[in-house]
Amino acid sequence: MPTADPSRAPGSFAGLAGVDRVAGRLYTDPEIYAEEMKRIFYRTWVWVAHESEIPEPGSFKTTQVGDQPVIVTRDRHGTFNTLLNRCRHRGATVCDQRSGKANGFTCPYHNWSYTLDGRLRGIPYPDGYEGVLDKNDFPLRRLRTESYAGMIFATFDAESEPLVDHLGDAKLWMDRFLKQTNGYPAKVLGSHKIRFKGNWKIQLENTTDGYHFPMVHKSWMASVDAETANMMSFMDDPDAQTHALGHGHSVAVMAGEHVDLDIDDGSEAIQPRFQHLVGDLTAAGESPERIRRYMRSMHGCGFNLNIFPNIAMSSSFLRVLIPISVDETEVWHMAIGMDGGPENVNRERLRIHEHFQGPFGFGSPDDAEGWDRVQIGAVADPTMPIMVNRGVNRETTTDEGWPTSHVTDETGMRESYRMWKAMMSDD
Template identity: 80%
Template sequence: MSTNAADTTRSADLVTDDRVEGRLYTDPEIFEEEMQKIFYKSWVWVAHESEIPQAGSFKTTFVGQQPVIVVRDRKGNFNTLLNRCRHRGATVCDQPNGKANGFTCPYHNWSYGLDGKLRGVPYPEGYEDILDKADFPLGKLRTESYLGMIWATFNADAEPLEDFLGDAKLWMERFFKQTNGYPTKVIGTHKFRFNGNWKIQLENTTDGYHFPMVHKSWMTSVDEETADMMSFMNDPEAVTHNLGNGHSVAIMATAHMDLDIDDGTEEIQPRFHHLVEQLESDGYSEAEIRRMMRSMHGCGFNLNTFPNVAMSSAFFRVLIPISVNETEIWHMALGMEGGPEYVNQERLRIHEHFQGPFGFGSPDDAEGWDRVQIGAGADPAMPIMVNRGLNREVTSPEGWPTSHVTDETGMREAYAQWKKMMSAEDEK
């Protein structure tokens, strides 16, 4: 955004209680400020423990625009290492995932251990008395995990992860009940980019208002039982809670809000009868089978955690900001580690039906996100409205600001956290 004498408006002042200026999607200077004040100051989700199961297992990803390696070392610790050689700055790993004994820069072969320490320098002659390997490890981010979810931050002074997650932890616990007592594992990842700002996607995860309009094709492609389960527009118990710290949860399928609660009246969908028969023949109990079938679509809600990951029904949705007008999305399907693989495969097929490249859901979402970016660019000063439900927001018994799932309670909380972090004084 402009910083000349004629326009000294701070980015944070472009957000009010019920609207934000469209330039939050289009201004490259605001985007750069977000990287510094949000993505490099906050906890950013980087991996699930199942993605790096053994010593040497790693994945590469980004924290903001910074490339990182998330790796499990030989002591079982999770390290998030800056993917940048300390010699000339080249990335030391270009594989999306794998297993390694360490990382070696392909440019001059400086080599690093799983803990990031510099282990070797080829042809060390010329470095006598001017290079101490202990002074040149890979950059390391502070890393913490909760319920198998791994976050990292550049900010050594950030509050403990569990404090940052706050009341979102209850909903994380409920989310992971969908794997029915088995450890959760990532069983597939679909990555794509859309031509829009990262906040457009951040808003979408708890936006129940768009669902019956944007996802008409998906609603007509599924069986009647699934469509009924997602018919929440007039359900007074379908609500969105503001959980604080930018987090929110949108409850859509209220009967599946807590999978431990089962009144026994819900019938198993006919589409899963073949799985029931196979599970019975494999010796699973009636209770185990019922629990697996009730959780086939995941939990009954979308949990949005600020700024970059959602635990959404049956998958993780990760956003990675590429530029002010481009964002990469990772949709990660989930299954049961040690559970019946044919059930995991059915969960993957359900995921593909909505989230896959030929699915009925995500392509429609991405079209909408692209259109928002185009419209915002046409008039960046025109406000983006986030006022739906403001007049009917109440406080839940837990103390959470709450409104209907079609309301914009979650967006307002995300922007409140955005405003708080962007209001921080610039570092000198």
Template identity: 70%
Template structure:
């Protein structure tokens, strides 16, 4: 029998380089995570391009609580709890769209785009009983940075820019893949896997698994792409912990800042048709920026707790239960003139080649996540190891804990934040 080295309190389930297996399997821990983490921190809910004009909206969740993100007539963004103030019915069931407001289908209470209660049918029965101004949809605090929209139930939390901290530098770099144009959402797909949300959170900062799990993808791409992603023995390929649970994994350091281009790197031959099409309307420098960014940036940015900016797409996780998680993969590309259509078509094909049910990457990842969940049911006192690279981790010139890209620095950063938040017994 394995000796149990962990105490019972959730905050004691994370030790240096080790995590108790039951953080994946204990329903009570999961319930505490929903309250102590997902209802007390900034959670990503949308990209501004999904709400391009007044009246547009998107339905999503903060933890397990349904919300609607909307843009009002003045252009302001709101995140509204998707729950009528009358009898609790959801006021919006469409995933996205455009509307003048939201009306509950049960008793037709109607709300503005900012959540204000506008109308109640047959109001005579409410005279002297209620005041409409007191019954707006519940609003979550909503802020955005770099086009990324976050919401929180905690009105007293630090500003979003403080929460992002040093991750802002990498978020700014990620947005440069528009090649001088803003980024927009091109499309998305969702799937569920039978595993805990933290298993996926770990994956985006796990360079160690890439050449093992993704051998079929590596064998399916051209030699230039395969060579670019052969980072296992590259000493320049590193991972940084950025604070507040965030981390960045630099797989292709030469593409970490797409503005840092000396012109020596040849463009991949596979994109010759894109170069030819773009060259009809854009100058050589613009074409080079767009094509060089075709695979996105050379890093994965993990933002605790629910979104990563992974090379060329957003990966969003949504906890459903202790052993089930919904994943959303969101393809992105430059938002510009029709001449860029060829770029976005190619980016979608690249995205589909790795992501989705017919991709060469996602099915293999999901199999690994499923197996971790099944295996974690055995010997729950046995630790999960996140100690790779611990002995060679050191602070860089920015003070960021740093180690090789195959090391588990990013996972340790996420679990340090998890431990801190799960230790906080303050209630909303």
């Protein structure tokens, strides 16, 4: 009788992640992927929506928590709900639209119908269920749902720590990110999806990987004006740093002068490419101070914030990762703008977003090519380690207690894998 491989026992996978390297199996092993769904995506807080995507009672969107389909709704009382998209009768999905507005949800198979907060509202031909079924006992399963700064998260774990505790020091950076909306509420201006043939953690690593930027994104750097290229030339900038924030979260600071958009010493010139907007806003009666604020926030904030396990607040957009399988991941890029601000400023932000993140842009296609190649290569000797040791010997600790190194170092990845290891452990 063959001896069982102890490294495949639940809880043993945690040993595959070291301090500064992880086994390539973390990208390729279906058993590890299945365990990640149980121990990470079904246990912790997972980002599901921005409040602007479901703006009024009856609004909804569909998405996933891990690999399970869910509906995020705003009910009649304005409360956000995350509902498992599975009829309690025979298991069919009750909603197949990406987003919209509804009075409730009806299963197309046998027409069991549910309210916006998941209660079972009606059953056709109910006489067959007399004495058999009480409608109060069969609502759609509800996930615990909380929000911070307009960002909605859900978890299957009713005993999980409060969302604000999970976010920890990332809250400071979330607040800074939202300063780019210049006092107006944030809203999602638009989104698009891409898929790549690779594991979800490959994309998770990318958000705070400043090391790849000048190599992978040469074409983007060559396509922009000199001022934008200079702003993103951080390789030799000692103030460009990555901080590990705890709980798996990290932030990569690339343009320090834009970290807090409330701070403006007046030295930064408005880019010539935006002079047409300056003229339009001046004609519309906006003050010079207000116009300067709009222009300084055009590229968003000066950092990428990674919130474990599936959402990044990256410069001027949201990047959401949706695991599909061990070797396939869906990525949503969501442009962020002002709800109530000048629409010509929002349009310009969209054009900037499309230039880098759009399907014909200069950024996402190059990133996705790299992610695909990592997955292909990782199949070759999956016991060989993936290295995340850049900068480990020059890492320091800030007054806030954040492990910190240069933005080209892999401090953020090490933080993600610290959380991964903790959640994949039996302890």
